[in-house]
Amino acid sequence: MIDLIGLLLQDAFWSALAATGFAVLFNVPKEALLGCALGGAVGHATRTLLMNFGLDIELATLIGSTVIGVLGMWLAQRWKMPTMIFTVSAAVTMVPGTFAYRTMIGILEVSISDPTTGSTALVEASINAIKTGLILGSIAVGIAAPTLLLGRHKPVV
Numbered sequence: 001m002i003d004l005i006g007l008l009l010q011d012a013f014w015s016a017l018a019a020t021g022f023a024v025l026f027n028v029p030k031e032a033l034l035g036c037a038l039g040g041a042v043g044h045a046t047r048t049l050l051m052n053f054g055l056d057i058e059l060a061t062l063i064g065s066t067v068i069g070v071l072g073m074w075l076a077q078r079w080k081m082p083t084m085i086f087t088v089s090a091a092v093t094m095v096p097g098t099f100a101y102r103t104m105i106g107i108l109e110v111s112i113s114d115p116t117t118g119s120t121a122l123v124e125a126s127i128n129a130i131k132t133g134l135i136l137g138s139i140a141v142g143i144a145a146p147t148l149l150l151g152r153h154k155p156v157v
Helices: 002-025 030-052 057-079 083-094 097-112 118-150
Strands: none
Touching: 002 030, 002 083, 030 057, 030 083, 057 083, 057 118, 083 118, 097 118
């Protein structure tokens, strides 16, 4: 149990640092940097916690990015700023770089392999590509759903 808490704290720290770095890169106002760090820390730690409890990375990413979306909405209303200021830089920390990298390496292996060994590399590259797409879709749906479902208080007339 103590190992899990240490893992989550370490994960939250590095995710907050990464989210803050991306927020600075995206020219987020200085007063919003703490909110971006909080969103990155809470969202990524939620995903890590759920994955340690046995959820697949796709579903854990959907839930973690939904937490980022809800937190981003709350921070945006509290500080009177656009929601995307908080959600985009926080969600960047969950982009599946490893799966995308393995997909590209797998495609390169398919291009240089012979027909007898190429099928295994093609299957692995396809699995990684599908995982990458599902995780990216989970991030997009997770940060957009709270705004779409809870964001409007009056009709569009």
